[in-house]
Amino acid sequence: MASPEMEVMICTLLGVFVSVGLLAFAWGVLGWVWFKPKKLEKCLKQQGLKGNPYRILSGDMKELAKMMTDALSKPMTLSDNIAPRVIPYYVNLAEKYGKNCYVWMGPMPMVFLRDPELIKEVLNKYDLFHKPKNNPLGRKLVRGIVSYEKEQWAKHRRIINPAFYSEKLKLMQPAFLLSCSEMLSKWEGIVDGKGSSSCEVDVWPDLQGLTCDVISRTAFGSSYEEGKRIFELLKEQATHFMEAVRQVYIPGWRFVPTKRNRRMSAIENEVRSSIQVIIEKRMKAMQAGETNKHDLLGVLLESNLQEIRQQGNKEFGMSIEQIIDECMLFYFAGQETTSAMLVWTMILLSRFQDWQARAREEVLQVFGDKKPDFEGLNNLKVVTTILYESLRLYPPAGGLARRTIEETKLGEMILPPGVMLSLPIFLMHLDTDIWGEDAKEFNPERFSEGIMKATNGKQAFFPFGGGPRICIGQNFALIEAKMAMAMILQRFSFELSPSYAHAPFSRVTTQPQYGAPLIMHKL
16 A cells, blocks of 8 residues: 555645646637737738737627628618628628728638739649638538648549549430429429419529439439438538537537537438448449449549559548548539529529520520520520629629648738638629629629630639639539520529518528519410
8 A cells, every 4th residue: 555645745746737737728728719819910910901909719700690690680672782791790891991801700810812813822822722620510511622632632633523524514414404394394383373374483492402403313313302301401501500600619619419519410420321322322333233424423433443443552542431521512512502503693684684585585596495405505605694793793602711821921911820811702703993883783794705804814703713623513513504594594584573582691602591582474
């Protein structure tokens, strides 16, 4: 047995170790919530940047959340200047401090970049400016290629690229046509059921259903009904995530068994299990000699096997877990972005009947009453300008975020490591210095000679991102949108319903808060 003196010594040592540990932890927390933010604040002010004084832990988050809640409490007047409703705090900050400003996202400052040259530099130098370290709850919604950096990103991009080649997208045309035809038949049935040639239809749920169906068929060879549960879960997950990011993230909080954390984990597990079943079925079919290279999953698995064969080591390919991540990204991004683009395009054409007539005239000139084909879509110049203008005024994402990983020179600024950068798509797309005095108005004519002419060659239009990391699925989304709009214009004219309430809001993508009720007229 230890002597009393020895026991006292052991207890004393344990007490010292515990005290030192607690002091080190407290010092680390103090550094995170005070010393580091104040050091960054001083550095940013020396660069000529302006922002609110740092407030411990919360930063600007309380005011941001309050202004967002107030903005979403009622619809806005019918206008295409939607930034004050979708990102009210950022608009307020820019008006208060000018273009060179920053916002406190908790203890982390985020600098707004409003210079097209600086935005271009950030997007092109992806090795210096990384994606932000995700709020861990965001990983329960999407992972995959959008979350990788350097060699891992390059490998995944190389493996996934073949799935989005033009010849592969062309093979998916039957799936696009079938999904669009089913939606239009449903609308015709609704109109016929009313006993007249027109009636009100909330097109938003059906456009979501359309893009769900398209991504299910083109990604996995299944229909929307088979993938419906996955989409419903991802939609719920997006709502939980948006609620979470409007609060200060405390490291380790995701492990606390709150109701939301438990629900988000349950959704993630169910979605991953469902997708894993789809992948395993396909891999067994491939091993049995059955092939389906006409959908994204088939192309992805084939490309992955080819990478492994070329490198001679399965470590060079993607694991099953990583393939599941990419499939979750297909499911979510492939549906959300295109449905948002389509609904705002229909709302805009409902308001601007002259452009709707011009678009329909072009579609009928190119296709007549025949089903659109892949080659003909390239001849839809007017429709393309309308889609671009819709993406300019109602971009799916309000902005892109990057972070510095080391001390970095950007223009005249020297930014320390750990600074967040915001590339505010909304604010850039509405900048009168770039787009002219009608920047906040719908005018597809500005894109009549292409994007480069419309922007004077500046990095001022980037609804799909830009640089080497530009969205891999942008051509997929634009082809799907052109085909859907062409088929809608062939069979319907449409206008806003008196019950329509203009209320854009952000739930990962820019969506109509109260739906999109339109009066649909059969042609």
